Amino acid sequence: MNRRRFLHLAAVAAALAGAAGAARAKDYPARPLRIVVPYPPGIAPDIATRLVSQALAERLDQQIVVDNRPGGASNIGTEIVARAPADGYTLLTLTTTNTINVSLYRDLGFDLLRDFAPVAGLVRLPLVLVVNPAVPAATLAEFVAYAKANPGKINYASVGSGAATNVAGELFKTMAGVNLVNVPYRTSYMPDLINGQVQAAFTPILQSVGYIRAGKLRALAVTTAAPAAALPGIATVAQVVPGYEAAVWDAVGAPAHTPRGIVDKLNKEINAVLADAKMKARLADLGGEPMLMTPVELGAYMAAETEKWSGIVKLAGIKPE
DSSP states (O other): OHHHHHHHHHHHHHHHHHHHHHHHHHHOOSSOEEEEESSOTTSHHHHHHHHHHHHHHHHHTSOEEEEEOOOGGGHHHHHHHHTSOSSSSEEEEEEHHHHHHHHHOSOOSSOHHHHEEEEEEEEEEEEEEEEOTTSSOSSHHHHHHHHHHSTTOEEEEESSTTSHHHHHHHHHHHHHTOOEEEEEOSSOOHHHHHHTSSOEEEEEHHHHHHHHHTTSSEEEEESSSSOOTTSTTOOBGGGTSTTOOOEEEEEEEEETTOOHHHHHHHHHHHHHHHHSHHHHHHHHHTTOEEOOOOHHHHHHHHHHHHHHHHHHHHHHTOOOO
């Protein structure tokens, strides 16, 4: 009888929790939302988040505040959300870097796959190797030759050791046999790159395409296996460095145990924003493609990315700052 009663009470509790979750989802959101971007303003994840959040705010009929919390190769902002209430009002812009950090740092203070509920994808895009126009290289082959002739004299910017912009650069160094110097930035590196204080960067195309089109930066190659439609005529890195490939993505996560109904509602609304023809055209113009996924699909994708980047971190011998 005691066991029967326990099972009965457990079933009732589960039913009540499900009903409460559904009720919360029905009334959600009742106040402004906050999306923590663990990077400074002007970086690709910030651009993508602000672009989508504007349209999402209209669909939810509620204000969305984008809260930039850079530092620690995205770990500072990520931990803030890991410790936030699981009520759907504090969200996180997840990026490729989060999956890289799993193998790069021994003690993050959180578990990416345990402490976050995957909500929805945002955008997937290539990185592009860009140089300041003063660099005497018009093609990737010329850049490799120039770098080999000037070992340790070319600085490339990144948003921190272990960030995708750094890992892509270190992988390139290993596979191309060149010696470039990583210069990590806590704020946007674009001003210094345009002014020539650093000479190169593996930067998300969304972040740099405007400067490339304006002639302020020179694109040498994209990091994906296929060329980027937004940069016609620009080669892939793999054409000069066989086997090289890297791409980045942005997504939305919430603290673990956020009610399923709220996660599903956010997923539905974000996917609707991404499926809109105007948004798709805007992302395509910036070099990205919408990343429409269910929460389950996003969780599986993050797990696969964590495993993939672990191999790259080991191959390139990357260490945290």
